[in-house]
Amino acid sequence: SxxxxxxxxxxxxxxxxxxxxxxxxxxxxxxxxxxxxxxxxGLVHLILIRSNExxxxxxRLRVTLDTSKKSSSLLITASRAADTASYFCATDDTxxxxxxxxxxTRLLVSP
Amino acid sequence: xxxxxxxPKYLVTQMGNDKSIKCEQNLGHDTMxxxxxxxxxxxxxxxxxxxxxxxxxxxxxxxFSPKSPDKAHxxxxxxxxxxxxxxxxxxxxxxxxxxxxxxxxxxTRLLVL
Numbered sequence: 001s002x003x004x005x006x007x008x009x010x011x012x013x014x015x016x017x018x019x020x021x022x023x024x025x026x027x028x029x030x031x032x033x034x035x036x037x038x039x040x041x042g043l044v045h046l047i048l049i050r051s052n053e054x055x056x057x058x059x060r061l062r063v064t065l066d067t068s069k070k071s072s073s074l075l076i077t078a079s080r081a082a083d084t085a086s087y088f089c090a091t092d093d094t095x096x097x098x099x100x101x102x103x104x105t106r107l108l109v110s111p
Numbered sequence: 112x113x114x115x116x117x118x119p120k121y122l123v124t125q126m127g128n129d130k131s132i133k134c135e136q137n138l139g140h141d142t143m144x145x146x147x148x149x150x151x152x153x154x155x156x157x158x159x160x161x162x163x164x165x166x167x168x169x170x171x172x173x174x175f176s177p178k179s180p181d182k183a184h185x186x187x188x189x190x191x192x193x194x195x196x197x198x199x200x201x202x203x204x205x206x207x208x209x210x211x212x213x214x215x216x217x218x219t220r221l222l223v224l
Contacts, residue, residue: 033212042115042201042215043154086152092210098167099210101154 004089004102012108019076021105023089024069030092032065033099034074037086046074046087079109114138115216117202123222124192132187132219134202142166143185144213145177146201154201160185192223 004025013019031050035043049056049065056063062075076083089102115136124130145157159167163179174190202216
């Protein structure tokens, strides 16, 4: 399967703590994206990192990419209850004309 | 204004029926997609259209037939519904590049009884 894997599958933290989730993929990529999905809603794009970038920031989000290890991480700093959602990575496999989504990490931030 | 909209939001139907889901985007994007998300939250692409032309057709049963009357609309018709078709179906769009940032609709929750 081309599908990437995310780790952990589920993460439970307190408000104010940092949340880190990881994504591993299997093939060569041009870019990697992270999306958020709130319960019962569609996915929302968070950030895109290109294969020649190692780190990218957007507000409280920090994304890293290690193409040699075929892995990426998403760090959410100072988490809030509103960050409770599922987070998915998506890779653009250079061999295929589509995005391949990871299995997702369910994040629960308790007040 | 909703960027990517889908109707209906919920769809409950009997096995063997035929149903359609509609999708519209007002973002002016060239590319539209249908995804299926199963009960384990796995999200897989089904179809992609660029300017009304089919460019991706994953291994989807031919009971599923997409139709794009214009580049702002991509509908999904499903014949002879089966229990395994129960899932959430998402429409999405992107500006041109298939593998760029995608904008998702709210989803249609299909339950086949």
